[in-house]
Amino acid sequence: MTAVSFETAVSAGLAREAQVRHRRYIKQAVWGAIAIAVLWYAAHQIKFSPYAVAAGVPFMWDFLTRLFPPDLSYMSVLGSATIETIQIAIWGTLLAIILSIPFSLLGARNTTPHIIVFHATRVFLNALRAINELVFALIFVSAVGLGPFAGVLAIALHATGMLAKFVAEEIESVDKGQIEAQLSTGASRMQVILFGVIPQVIPSFVGYSIYRLDVSIRSATVLGLVGAGGLGFSLIQTMKLFKYHQTATCILVIFLLVLVSDWICGKLRRKVI
Amino acid sequence: MSLDVQRQTQSLLDELAARQRWHFHHILIVALIIAFLVWCANGVDLRPRETFSAVPVIADYFGRMWPPKWSFFSEIWKPAIETLYVALWGNVLATIVGVPLGLLAASHVSSSRIVRSSAMGILNVFRSISELIWAILFVAAVGLGPFPGALALGMNYGGILGRLYAEAIENVDKGPIEAMEATGASKLQVIMFAIIPQVLPQFVSYNLYWFEVGVRSATVLGMVGAGGIGFELITAIRLFEWREVGLILLFILAMVTVIDLASTYIRSRMY
Amino acid sequence: MLMPNAQNTTTMLSVRGLTKSYGGTIHALRGIDMEVKKGEFLVILGPSGAGKSTLLRCLNRLVEPTEGQIFHNDVQITGNRRNLRAVRRDFGMVFQQFNLVRRLSVLTNVLTGRLAYRSSWRSLFYNFPQEDKRIAIECLARVNMDHKAFQRADTLSGGEQQRVAIARALAQQPTVILADEPVASLDPKIARQVLTYLREVAHELGITVLCNLHQVEYTREYAERIVGMSKGRIVFDGTGAELTDDVIHRIYYRDPDEETAEEK
Ligand SMILES: Nc1ncnc2c1ncn2[C@@H]1O[C@H](COP(=O)(O)OP(=O)(O)O)[C@@H](O)[C@H]1O
Numbered sequence: 001m002t003a004v005s006f007e008t009a010v011s012a013g014l015a016r017e018a019q020v021r022h023r024r025y026i027k028q029a030v031w032g033a034i035a036i037a038v039l040w041y042a043a044h045q046i047k048f049s050p051y052a053v054a055a056g057v058p059f060m061w062d063f064l065t066r067l068f069p070p071d072l073s074y075m076s077v078l079g080s081a082t083i084e085t086i087q088i089a090i091w092g093t094l095l096a097i098i099l100s101i102p103f104s105l106l107g108a109r110n111t112t113p114h115i116i117v118f119h120a121t122r123v124f125l126n127a128l129r130a131i132n133e134l135v136f137a138l139i140f141v142s143a144v145g146l147g148p149f150a151g152v153l154a155i156a157l158h159a160t161g162m163l164a165k166f167v168a169e170e171i172e173s174v175d176k177g178q179i180e181a182q183l184s185t186g187a188s189r190m191q192v193i194l195f196g197v198i199p200q201v202i203p204s205f206v207g208y209s210i211y212r213l214d215v216s217i218r219s220a221t222v223l224g225l226v227g228a229g230g231l232g233f234s235l236i237q238t239m240k241l242f243k244y245h246q247t248a249t250c251i252l253v254i255f256l257l258v259l260v261s262d263w264i265c266g267k268l269r270r271k272v273i
Numbered sequence: 274m275s276l277d278v279q280r281q282t283q284s285l286l287d288e289l290a291a292r293q294r295w296h297f298h299h300i301l302i303v304a305l306i307i308a309f310l311v312w313c314a315n316g317v318d319l320r321p322r323e324t325f326s327a328v329p330v331i332a333d334y335f336g337r338m339w340p341p342k343w344s345f346f347s348e349i350w351k352p353a354i355e356t357l358y359v360a361l362w363g364n365v366l367a368t369i370v371g372v373p374l375g376l377l378a379a380s381h382v383s384s385s386r387i388v389r390s391s392a393m394g395i396l397n398v399f400r401s402i403s404e405l406i407w408a409i410l411f412v413a414a415v416g417l418g419p420f421p422g423a424l425a426l427g428m429n430y431g432g433i434l435g436r437l438y439a440e441a442i443e444n445v446d447k448g449p450i451e452a453m454e455a456t457g458a459s460k461l462q463v464i465m466f467a468i469i470p471q472v473l474p475q476f477v478s479y480n481l482y483w484f485e486v487g488v489r490s491a492t493v494l495g496m497v498g499a500g501g502i503g504f505e506l507i508t509a510i511r512l513f514e515w516r517e518v519g520l521i522l523l524f525i526l527a528m529v530t531v532i533d534l535a536s537t538y539i540r541s542r543m544y
Numbered sequence: 545m546l547m548p549n550a551q552n553t554t555t556m557l558s559v560r561g562l563t564k565s566y567g568g569t570i571h572a573l574r575g576i577d578m579e580v581k582k583g584e585f586l587v588i589l590g591p592s593g594a595g596k597s598t599l600l601r602c603l604n605r606l607v608e609p610t611e612g613q614i615f616h617n618d619v620q621i622t623g624n625r626r627n628l629r630a631v632r633r634d635f636g637m638v639f640q641q642f643n644l645v646r647r648l649s650v651l652t653n654v655l656t657g658r659l660a661y662r663s664s665w666r667s668l669f670y671n672f673p674q675e676d677k678r679i680a681i682e683c684l685a686r687v688n689m690d691h692k693a694f695q696r697a698d699t700l701s702g703g704e705q706q707r708v709a710i711a712r713a714l715a716q717q718p719t720v721i722l723a724d725e726p727v728a729s730l731d732p733k734i735a736r737q738v739l740t741y742l743r744e745v746a747h748e749l750g751i752t753v754l755c756n757l758h759q760v761e762y763t764r765e766y767a768e769r770i771v772g773m774s775k776g777r778i779v780f781d782g783t784g785a786e787l788t789d790d791v792i793h794r795i796y797y798r799d800p801d802e803e804t805a806e807e808k
């Protein structure tokens with residue numbers, strides 16, 4: 001290559017680089033402007049302002065000082081509420097695990113008996129996912145009365161939606177070769193599901209169920225806010241009575257419970273995966 | 274078949290039978306698990322008969338929600354959209370909280386153990402306290418409205434995202450980092466050119482996913498006065514206006530579905 | 545020749561005018577006619593894309609042929625989907641990727657070969673009758689894998705997995721084994737071992753084997769009869785001795801002009 005043509009090539013390369021860069025800048029600027037406009041408008045709508053934060057700091061401080069120190073003697077009273085919280089989460093998750101087996105099979109393209117069943121199941125599961133446990137809990141408290149039973153049902157329904165959709169997607173992504181091998185032996189549809197599909201999805205099913213238990217424990221701590229049992233009930237009750245030191249204890253216990261559950265569930269999950 | 278082969282087959286059959294046999298400790302474990310579950314069920318008033326009889330009652334309540342009271346729409350669309358704004362700002366605040374803490378908690382970025390574990394500790398506190406409890410605190414601090422809701426989501430999801438960011442950074446391919454360090458690049462340059470490009474798509478996908486989750490959470494923040502549709506929802510339920518409840522749930526479902534589809538689309542475009 | 549069952553002249557499979565097209569544009573099979581005798585070890589040789597896999601999959605109806613008939617023991621098995629499970633049970637299949645269920649034990653994998661003999665309801669409890677267990681263990685012993693019966697399938701090497709896959713096919717007590725590139729993922733030494741097992745069990749049990757290969761070398765070594773395929777057609781049918789360089793050239797490098805002329 002001659003020196004001249006080399007120089008031309010280099011300057012062409014530089015020009016090209018600049019062109020690409022400018023085009024990228026323009027694109028980024030446009031998207032950035034749109035994002036800022038949306039965020040600014042949203043901030044305006046929710047009355048978000050740094051001033052409000054600043055002005056809120058003294059109130060926040062005041063509230064925190066009223067919380068401190070936590071009334072540790074109240075912990076002994078919270079024992080049964082803590083146990084109830086765990087029990088709600090365990091049964092909510094267990095019911096969800098049981099329910100999600102048929103729903104995940106019906107909601108996966110490769111195991112559903114009919115495409116209409118598939119779509120109906122997915123819509124139903126999306127509805128369960130979209131509605132927060134707390135909303136279910138509110139409705140169930142009206143339907144079956146105050147108490148942990150409403151909480152169990154609420155957690156069970158929401159967790160079924162989450163779990164079944166996750167498992168359905170796992171079922172859809174199983175290794176096709178293993179399935180084909182079993183079909184080729186003359187196995188029936190159900191036998192292929194039992195011996196080909198289930199062994200493949202079991203690890204992720206178990207792993208996600210453990211994760212769901214962790215999430216359910218977290219949710220169960222607040223179900224009491226609407227009267228569906230557990231620690232949240234003590235939290236809201238003590239607040240209504242202005243016993244803030246006891247409220248602080250509730251928050252502390254919830255924090256510890258979630259931390260421990262996170263730790264145990266994390267360990268269990270690493271064991272199965 | 275030779276006698277030898279037959280004997281070999283029989284010994285494997287026996288081994289199989291032995292493996293499938295129930296031993297005392299299996300029975301004990303199963304019995305303990307069942308006893309534990311029964312104790313749990315007892316604690317939460319879960320009894321088979323009552324559970325089955327609750328099914329028609331619940332079905333009846335959902336039946337009362339149909340048909341939705343369409344005329345109520347004019348009253349709920351504003352708080353419904355407000356829910357989205359809360360979730361959006363919650364996500365932005367969570368990123369603002371999560372990125373610095375996540376970076377400090379990752380070993381590729383911060384070399385001091387103390388800094389790492391205190392960043393992780395703060396993230397754990399933020400993460401472990403549910404958004405509703407944060408919302409109660411912030412409502413007490415800045416008053417009723419959507420703004421404390423966004424702050425609450427920012428704290429809770431900031432903790433969650435921060436930890437995910439930190440894990441993503443821990444798991445990056447170390448090759449490019451070493452290559453950058455070998456050229457004599459500074460720590461900041463390594464972060465900007467070797468770490469961020471690798472983790473950015475993952476960060477974006479985490480944010481999208483937790484935005485979806487945030488929208489669903491934001492629908493209940495109103496129950497503690499932190500803005501959004503939750504206030505209308507709890508009011509309608511308290512007043513037994515089931516058809517209004519039906520409309521609100523339908524609206525939430527529509528909103529969440531649209532966001533799901535949009536974020537699936539964005540994620541599919543990203544890779 | 546290695547044939548203890550002597551030359552059995554009864555026809556096991558007969559294929560007439562078999563075609564398969566995907567979406568009406570891709571013609572994987574363009575009219576296959578062939579007869580396979582009982583106990584024959586037949587290698588189907590051809591470059592990738594020739595339609596070998598499609599042909600085997602048509603035989604056990606994993607793929608539904610577009611046209612043509614297949615007779616198995618003089619019974620037509622095409623057209624009717626009712627007896628599908630029984631047909632598939634009679635055809636054992638061995639795959640390039642082994643396709644064992646990785647998380648199940650070796651023995652359970654072989655037992656899945658017995659599924660077609662048992663009702664779905666019984667399978668619901670992952671339970672097999674004693675007779676099936678005995679058959680499965682005997683099949684494992686035939687490929688010398690019985691010592692690993694209780695290991696998980698994914699702990700085995702490729703060659704071992706393929707032997708287990710052969711045992712699974714044998715557990716079906718099939719009349720035909722279809723092997724689709726069974727050694728394409730294995731190194732030469734292991735590949736020969738697997739092909740030897742395949743040929744031996746076939747001869748000992750009088751099973752007809754149709755084996756897809758794309759390597760001329762192995763074909764020459766193992767085949768008793770070779771069917772050469774190219775572009776969805778059979779272009780050669782003969783013994784290893786008749787597989788001259790000229791024939792190989794015809795199978796692998798067909799004249800592009802000749803091809804376009806045929807398309808018309
Ligand atoms: N499911 C399918 N859809 C569309 N085309 C296919 C499908 N399966 C195979 N083909 C095509 O049919 C032709 C023959 O394929 P195949 O039987 O797999 O050949 P071989 O096994 O000899 O490599 C190829 O051109 C392949 O692309």
Ligand SMILES: [Mg+2]
Pocket residue numbers: 593596597598724725
């Ligand atoms: Mg092939």
